[in-house]
Amino acid sequence: MFQKIGLTAIILCICCAGFAQRNVRDSVLSTPWVSVHYGALWTGGDLADRYGFLNQVGATAGYKTSKNWFWGMDGGFLFGNQIRIHGLFDDLVDSYGNITDVNGDIATVLLYSRGFNVNLAVGKIFPVFHTNPNSGIWVHAGGGYLLHKLRIETQDQVIPQIELKYKKGYDRLTVGLNLHQFAGYSFMANNGLMSFYAGFYLQEGFTRNQRDVFFDEPEIPVDKSVRLDIQYGLRAGWFIPIYKRQPKDFYFD
Numbered sequence: 692m693f694q695k696i697g698l699t700a701i702i703l704c705i706c707c708a709g710f711a712q713r714n715v716r717d718s719v720l721s722t723p724w725v726s727v728h729y730g731a732l733w734t735g736g737d738l739a740d741r742y743g744f745l746n747q748v749g750a751t752a753g754y755k756t757s758k759n760w761f762w763g764m765d766g767g768f769l770f771g772n773q774i775r776i777h778g779l780f781d782d783l784v785d786s787y788g789n790i791t792d793v794n795g796d797i798a799t800v801l802l803y804s805r806g807f808n809v810n811l812a813v814g815k816i817f818p819v820f821h822t823n824p825n826s827g828i829w830v831h832a833g834g835g836y837l838l839h840k841l842r843i844e845t846q847d848q849v850i851p852q853i854e855l856k857y858k859k860g861y862d863r864l865t866v867g868l869n870l871h872q873f874a875g876y877s878f879m880a881n882n883g884l885m886s887f888y889a890g891f892y893l894q895e896g897f898t899r900n901q902r903d904v905f906f907d908e909p910e911i912p913v914d915k916s917v918r919l920d921i922q923y924g925l926r927a928g929w930f931i932p933i934y935k936r937q938p939k940d941f942y943f944d
Contacts, residue, residue: 719824720879721757726750726930730767730892735921738839738896741863742804743773745922751812755932759816759824761831765871769806769839769922776802776841779861779907783852792848799846800853806839808894810871822878829877829888837869837896837920852906860906865918867898879932889927896920 730747746769753763780800783790792798814831818824841862843853853861875890898918905913 719757719759720932721755722932723752723754724886724930724932725752726888726928728767728926728928730924730926732769732892732894732922732924735923736895736919738918738920738922739775741774741776741841742771742839743775745769745771745804745806747922747926751928751930753812755816755825759818759827760813761815761829762813763811764809765812765833765835766809767807769804769808771804772802774802774804774841776863779841780853782907783850790850792845792850794849796848798848798850800850801844801846803842803844804839805842806837808835808837808869808871808896810835810869812871812873814873816877825879826877828874829890830872830874832870832872834868834870836866837894837898838864838866839896839898839920840864857906859902860904862902863905864901865898865920866901867896867918867920869894869896869898869920871895873926875926884931886930886932887928888930889925892922892924892926894922896922 727750728748732745732747734742734745747767749765749767751763751765753761755761779802780790785791790798790800810833812831812833814829816825816827816829818827820827843858843861845853851857871892871894873890873892875888877888879886896918898920899915900913900918903913905911
């Protein structure tokens, strides 16, 4: 889903590039903008018990006012392959340490971390370094929705115990509310194609397990208390302000 959002944002940016020509050095400009971003995130809190490093690819759509305030919506798709849950399929392993498929062949089971978040955000740009009044330290914060889970892949093999609805007993589906904060530098260029931002990103999720039983731990009640799922790291993005085309001047003798 978020891959499609990101592609749509890129296409929109390119299509609107012709509108993004203004002298940003003259004054503080009000403008909508759309962006795509990448985040390199580490995990903390309860999330670190399940996953290691996470990638985040997403898009932002918002509006910057003539006072350098910003508000908008931010979304990101989370993915990674560092799984810290041990013994997940111990009950499926035979005496030789293998998992076999429906044909009795040795199976390959791959695990990935997956998730997404959607946030509302509000922030402000503080001009510094005398670059131009539309560029500077950008801080924003907000809140929204977070989901994360295990993705279980068996490729072309069929393992009945972890197919279809049975995957739900292992996927650790977790959802809840989240907060986020960003602090970095935003640069708006005369040529909109050269505008970018980068900085430090922090997200705190207040989530709960959604499954009633974990098949790898059937005798242990699933903890339904609130979790603290932390992500922190670096985020960089490319954006294009979308200005209205200025009317041309005509002179008559």
